Amino acid sequence: MASILAVDDSPSMRQMVSYTLEKAGYGVILANDGKEALDIAHDTEVDLVITDVNMPKMDGITLVKKLRELHAYRFKPILILTTESTAEKKTLGKEAGATGWLVKPFDPDKLVSTLRRVLD
Amino acid sequence: MSIDLSEFHDVFFEECSEGLDVMESGLLELDHTTDSEDINAIFRAAHSIKGGSASFGFMEISSFTHVMETLLDEIRDGRRDITRDGIDLLLASVDVLRGMVAAARDEQAYDQPVIDEVHQKLESMLVTQTKVDTGIAEQKEDTASETVQICEKANVPREADQRITSWSINFKPDASLLRAGNEPSRIFRELMRLGELTVEADVSAIPPLSEIDPENCYIGWSLSLETSASREEIEELFSWVADESDLEIACAATRQKLPDTDVEPGTGKQAPIVSAETPGEVLVEASADVTPNVQDQPAEKANTSQVTKVAEATKNKSVSSGSGKESGSIRVAIDKVDELINLVGELVITQSMLSQTGVDLANSEAGHFDKLRDGLTQLERNTRELQESVLQIRMLPISFSFSRFPRLVRDLSSKIGKQVELTMTGEQTEVDKTVLEKIGDPLIHLVRNSLDHGIETPEVRKAAGKPETGRLELLAYHEGGDIIIKVIDDGAGLNRENIITKAMEKGLIGETEDLTDERVYNLIFAPGFSTAEQVSDVSGRGVGMDVVRRNVRDLGGNVSINSNDGAGSTVTIRLPLTLAILDGQLARIGEETYIISLVSIVETLQMQKESISSFTGQSELYRLRDEYIPIIRLSELFGTKSGKKNLEDGLLIVVEADGQHHGLFVDELLGQQQVVIKSLESNFTHIQGIAGATILGDGKVALIIDIPGLIQRYSKQCQQNECLLGAVS
Structure with missing residues (x-):
């Protein structure tokens, strides 16, 4: 069972993402912001990270950059879940090392089918 | 798999109200000195509401919030000045949103005229007043419609369902592809879900072993896919790697699925062909030089296996679901907590029964049961502690009640032409949720009273030698097992003579009674008593203070007032921390x-x-x-x-x-x-x-x-x- 770290400052988003992923058979760890996610990533190696962009303490783009600096996360899929769909923002995410992005509104079925693209 | 999200609606609505509170209090404090993190917090709140409402299908809320968000974004980036009008409009928008959220929660219709009015105002503020240029707002608008389109697209039934198309895909990723966490084999696996896939690897670019960087991707692939899926579906699978690779997707041939008749290449109802360099060729090919399954592909494997092994070796499989570090706060239904409190109450009763038995036994068998008594003492301590901590679950900071006052004071004081500075102290003082809920209205009465009858207009204050801006203070602290809440103003205070005259008129006191100041001041809590010269729509018709006292008493507390004529008054509410x-x-x-x-x-x-x-x-x-x-x-x-x-x-x-x-x-x-x-x-x-x-x-x-x-x-x-x-x- 693949484990996923889901990062979002909105409790309802976190609940939705974790519900969706757990229903699809993944193990889910939740974090409230980038900083907490990074702490968790330090201690626990997960198979995939999904993160929001706009968050207090540490935003999603910074989180991606910091994760890529960690040896264990150099090749890990890291997805950005965001309302920002401008090319500019996508480029920022890509430059930081994001594997891909999912544009909100959040579609649970799509999320699950998308994950198969980056997880074994 | 279809996932029903409606069970998360409650959390979402609660989150909306919290977000709106954040926005409101943030907006109230917004001025030129506000630092960017505070503005950011307001922006994030709007952003979350927008994203959440769209995800949950509340598109009206989402599109309304979108306009607010755009305004806030401009303020955040310094592209727009912070004006009083702007803040007023944003505050009005917060109110509208609150109404929309409430309507959505209660499954009622939105108050469309009000929404449209404020929406219109927001839009016109967006076009007119941008500091730098007006193009930004429009650009943002495009983004929103794009988002909505994506959503709609997913629901459109596929036209080409019955047609099998042969696609020829040329995929040559950049060397850095793997470093972003993308893995071609997984994309190919997903392509296989769409239909029949054949893959051919181009290994010509692989350098000599000594020069190989194991983190680079040197291989290109030619794929052919027979599928009924649309071009969009195929492109979607490559969407995250398209920027970092040379990708060509071409339609090689199309045929009808049922009946099984071939159609001329390129004539199907497909998207325009980008490149048709090998029409018909891959369709029938299953020969030796094409590897049928990418998983078995040696070259590809050789390239990534090293990396995979390293990752495999360090992989920690002990991750379990939900073992996160979440420690902030939990949402618990009140009835569950009440059940716990009830159970612990029973436990306390059981303990005191046992304790009684222990005492009886000890008396009869002189000292023989010391151990039992020790155990009981411990049980008593444990149950007491358990009870205290369970009761703590219901405790919330008084700030939940105080938080509405900055807005109330701001709106009301400007309405009645007074200048008031509100300070709040001890907002983190905790009190039982029920007490908290029931004390809200009495506090509003008291604050309104202070603004209306207490604090004078700037002119009167100036004439009396006081600062023009009046001071209103809300104070909360614990004292013993109680919470004390004080509403202090530096207004005109209570006039002893006026109160006595009035009380006599109302027949509350006799002519000759010699009363202490305390007694006189507290007469204003008597039913039907009001000293206001005129009835105003601010503090009502003198029904306020007796209602305040009744509410406070219902909670097992008491209220009293103290005053210095001309120097202000202090209302003190004493309440028990818990009603249980x-x-x-x-x-x-x-x-x-x-x-x-x-x-x-x-x-x-x-x-x-x-x-x-x-x-x-x-x-x-x-x-x-x-x-x-x-x-x-x-x-x-x-x-x-x-x-x-x-x-x-x-x-x-x-x-x-x-x-x-x-x-x-x-x-x-x-x-x-x-x-x-x-x-x-x-x-x-x-x-x-x-x-x-x-x-x-x-x-x-x-x-x-x-x-x-x-x-x-x-x-x-x-x-x-x-x-x-x-x-x-």
């Missing part, structure tokens, strides 16, 4: 045990005969220092007729309610203990003077006395007696 338990004094009358709240007891004394004055048919009084205290015989009041008759044989418990003292005549005092309040109303009926009941250690039920109610019952009975007496004589 009570520190009680046990008192015996005959066979009955009563419980009196410790906070209402002033003192207990043995009566001296010479200080007792009694008149036939009238109340008995006890002279304590310079005060005459009415003596209440509980047994007579409740009609039990048991217990001691002679006042000197028992004890007098002096209690205080509303600044007045009364004495309760009891046989003797028993212990003091914390009791769990059980409602009498839900199991029996309301009795005036009784707040509830509890179960004692010996299993007996003891009634808890409600002092203010008891005094009312007593006064009523006295009046009846006097009437009877009058009728007789």
Whole structure:
């Protein structure tokens, strides 16, 4: 069972993402912001990270950059879940090392089918 | 798989209200000195509401919030000045959103005219006042429609369902592809879900072994896919890698699925062909030079296996679901907490039963059961601690109630032309959720009163030599087992003479009464009392203060006011921290045990005969220092007729309610203990003077006395007696 770290400052988003992923058979760890996610990533190696962009303490783009600096996360899929769909923002995410992005509104079925693209 | 998200709606709505509170309080403090993190917090709140509402299908909320977000974004980036008008409009938008969220929650229709009006204002502010250029707003607008489109697209049924198309895909990723966490083999695996896939690897670019960087991708692929899926679906699978690779997707041939007739290449209802370099070629190919399954592809494997192994070796599989570090706060349904509190209450009762048994045993077998007693002592400590921590779950900071006041004071003071500075202290003071909810309205009354009647207009203040800006302070702190809330203003204060005149008019006091200041000031809590020169729509028609007192009393607290003429007034509310338990004094009358709240007891004394004055048919009084205290015989009041008759044989418990003292005549005092309040109303009926009941250690039920109610019952009975007496004589 693949484990996923889901990062979002909105409790309802976190609940939705974790519900969706757990229903699809993944193990889910939740974090409230980038900083907490990074702490968790330090201690626990997960198979995939999904993160929001706009968050207090540490935003999603910074989180991606910091994760890529960690040896264990150099090749890990890291997805950005965001309302920002401008090319500019996508480029920022890509430059930081994001594997891909999912544009909100959040579609649970799509999320699950998308994950198969980056997880074994 | 279809996932129903409706069960998350409640969390979402709650989150919306929290977000709106953040926005409101943030907006109220917004000015040029606000630092960017504070503006960011407002922006994030709007952003979350927008994203959440779109995900949950509340598109109206989402599109409304979108406009606000755009405005906030401009403020955040410094592209827009912070103006009073702007803040007012954003605050109005917060109100509209709150209404929309409430309507969505209650499944009611939105208040469309109001929404449209504010929406329109937001839009016109967006186009007119941007500091740098107006193009930004429009660009943002495109983003929103794009988002919505994506959503819609997914629901459109596929036109080409019945057609099988042969696609020829050329995929040559950049060397850095793997470093972003993308893995071609997984994409190919997903392509296989769409239809028949053949893959051919181009290994020509692989350098000699010595020059290979294991983190680079050197291989290109030619794929052919026979599928009924649309071009969009194929492109979607490559969407994250398209920027980092040369990708060509071409339609090679299309044929009808049923009946199985071939269609001319390129004539299907497909998207325009990007490149058709190998039409027809891959369609039939399954020859030796094409590897059927990418998983078995040696070259590809060689390239990534090294990396995979490293990752595999360090992989920690001990990750379990939900073992996160989440420690902030939890949302618990109130009824669950109440159930816990109830259970712990039972536990406390059990413990006190055991304790009683232990004492009995110890007495009979002198010291033999010390161990049992020790254990019981420990059980007592544990249960007490458990109870305290369970009760803590219901405790919330008073800021939940205070948070509405900055907005209220701002709106109201500008409406009535006064300048007021609000300060709030002790917002983190915690109090039971029920107390918190019920104290909201009384506090609003008090704050409105201070603004309306207390604090003067700038001109009057200036003339009186005070600063033009009035000061209003909300203060909360713990004292003993109570929470004290104070509303302090530096306004005109209460005028003793005015109150006395008014009270006489209303017949609340007699002409000749000599009253302390305290007594006079607290007359304003009497029903129907109002000293305002004119009735205003701000603080109402003088129904406020008595309602305040009633509400506070219902919560087992009391309210008092103190004032200096011309220098302001202070209203003090004292409330119990929780309504579930009570520190009680046990008192015996005959066979009955009563419980009196410790906070209402002033003192207990043995009566001296010479200080007792009694008149036939009238109340008995006890002279304590310079005060005459009415003596209440509980047994007579409740009609039990048991217990001691002679006042000197028992004890007098002096209690205080509303600044007045009364004495309760009891046989003797028993212990003091914390009791769990059980409602009498839900199991029996309301009795005036009784707040509830509890179960004692010996299993007996003891009634808890409600002092203010008891005094009312007593006064009523006295009046009846006097009437009877009058009728007789």
